[in-house]
Amino acid sequence: MTQTHNQPCAIAQALNIFGDNWTWLIIREAFYGVSRFSEFQRNIGIAKNLLSNRLSTLVEQGIFEKKNVGENGTRYSYHLTPKGAALRTPLFAILLWGNEYISGDGNEAVLLTERNTGRQLTTMSLVSESGEPIEPNDVRAIAGPGANQEILDKFENARNLKKQK
Amino acid sequence: MTQTHNQPCAIAQALNIFGDNWTWLIIREAFYGVSRFSEFQRNIGIAKNLLSNRLSTLVEQGIFEKKNVGENGTRYSYHLTPKGAALRTPLFAILLWGNEYISGDGNEAVLLTERNTGRQLTTMSLVSESGEPIEPNDVRAIAGPGANQEILDKFENARNLKKQK
DNA sequence: CGGTATCCCATTTGATACTG
DNA sequence: CAGTATCAAATGGGATACCG
Numbered sequence: 001m002t003q004t005h006n007q008p009c010a011i012a013q014a015l016n017i018f019g020d021n022w023t024w025l026i027i028r029e030a031f032y033g034v035s036r037f038s039e040f041q042r043n044i045g046i047a048k049n050l051l052s053n054r055l056s057t058l059v060e061q062g063i064f065e066k067k068n069v070g071e072n073g074t075r076y077s078y079h080l081t082p083k084g085a086a087l088r089t090p091l092f093a094i095l096l097w098g099n100e101y102i103s104g105d106g107n108e109a110v111l112l113t114e115r116n117t118g119r120q121l122t123t124m125s126l127v128s129e130s131g132e133p134i135e136p137n138d139v140r141a142i143a144g145p146g147a148n149q150e151i152l153d154k155f156e157n158a159r160n161l162k163k164q165k
Numbered sequence: 166m167t168q169t170h171n172q173p174c175a176i177a178q179a180l181n182i183f184g185d186n187w188t189w190l191i192i193r194e195a196f197y198g199v200s201r202f203s204e205f206q207r208n209i210g211i212a213k214n215l216l217s218n219r220l221s222t223l224v225e226q227g228i229f230e231k232k233n234v235g236e237n238g239t240r241y242s243y244h245l246t247p248k249g250a251a252l253r254t255p256l257f258a259i260l261l262w263g264n265e266y267i268s269g270d271g272n273e274a275v276l277l278t279e280r281n282t283g284r285q286l287t288t289m290s291l292v293s294e295s296g297e298p299i300e301p302n303d304v305r306a307i308a309g310p311g312a313n314q315e316i317l318d319k320f321e322n323a324r325n326l327k328k329q330k
Numbered sequence: 331c332g333g334t335a336t337c338c339c340a341t342t343t344g345a346t347a348c349t350g
Numbered sequence: 351c352a353g354t355a356t357c358a359a360a361t362g363g364g365a366t367a368c369c370g
Contacts, residue, residue: 008274010263011193011256018259019186028176031306032319033326037352043319047344052353062266074350074351083266088301089289090262091176093255094183098175099309101227101248108309109173109316114293115303123292124254128279133292136253138280141196144264144273151274154197154208161198202332212364217333239331239370 008146017061022046022054024094027080027087030064035077063087093124173311182226187211187219189259192245192252195229200242228252258289 007013018024025044034040041051055078058064063084069077080087092112099108100122112121125133143155172178183189190209199205206216220243223229228249234242245252257277264273265287277286290298308320 008268009193010260010268010274012190013267014259014263015186015189019184021180021184024180025177028174033323041352048353049345049355050343070351076352086262086266090255090258092291092304093258093289094179095175097251097255098179101251102178103173103175103309103311107311109175109311109313111307111309112291113305113307114299115305117293119294121291121293121299121304124258124289125292125298126257126277126286127288127290127298128282128286129284131298133290133296133298134279134286139257139286140278140280142276142278144268144276146268146272146274148274158198206332213333214335214365215363235331239333241332 195245
């Protein structure tokens with residue numbers, strides 16, 4: 001698509017930013033410590049003009065911060081803002097899913113581990129206010145304060161579908 | 166891009182499937198209980214040929230299961246497989262990020278709640294083997310058994326970058 | 331209903347060249 | 351180094367028509 005939708009659902013909104021694969025890969029590289037234009041380019045294998053576009057958008061969106069680090073103004077670094085760093089959660093979620101369902105056990109190219117124990121981490125979960133992990137079945141999606149009629153209808157419809165069962 | 170990369174990293178692999186926004190939206194709809202071709206089409210506003218393509222790919226990938234539910238073979242339903250249902254984690258992660266950093270507090274179109282208490286869920290976390298949520302700073306990404314030289318280099322490089330600080 | 335086939339247009343892409 | 355400019359080629363997009 002590439003074309004923007006205007007659904008109020010945050011998923012659709014977020015996808016307007018991250019619909020492009022390059023963008024995810026750029027952010028992944030940032031988590032690995034990459035901050036320079038040429039490094040992104042080399043590691044990802046992206047064309048310069050595309051990288052330039054994507055980085056500009058990400059800076060506009062407040063996900064990266066561009067700093068001048070050159071002695072004479074010819075070098076820049078791109079670092080994740082808090083907003084950008086918060087993308088670690090979706091990114092890790094995708095990684096764990098891919099490890100389990102694409103790579104498969106024993107073939108993972110990248111693993112997540114607990115720093116202290118070195119143990120592998122394979123599970124990600126919603127956490128309650130009291131700090132307890134919540135089972136997927138105990139989670140409900142509901143319409144929020146920013147919902148429009150379309151979303152209200154959708155949840156109404158979802159309720160009806162469940163009743164029919 | 167659309168073009169497939171062949172990096173072994175599970176993120177890149179997963180993006181080969183989900184690089185397309187339509188795909189995420191289709192899966193989102195599936196979580197809302199949608200299972201029919203025409204419903205997907207109407208709710209997402211996607212062209213028929215595109216929907217057909219995307220669904221075919223998703224069935225091939227083992228994310229949806231296509232069942233014949235028609236009396237005379239003219240009706241089908243698409244349901245998430247366990248592999249597909251596991252995408253709830255990345256999807257929720259994206260939703261929470263979008264709620265916090267795009268919609269903002271009080272403007273969320275869709276919220277996640279705990280079924281029993283009705284309390285809003287805003288946090289997602291990696292969970293240790295012993296069932297404890299892990300802080301982001303306590304997580305390390307390391308090269309796994311399926312890593313190639315490129316990935317090993319990347320982590321080597323990341324270590325060097327940290328030492329410099 | 332659940333698609334497939336076809337067409338045409340807008341966009342995206344990557345390569346190359348160029349610049350401060 | 352960190353881009354911008356340009357451009358031909360490929361791709362993705364939606365609309366329409368058609369089918370079992």
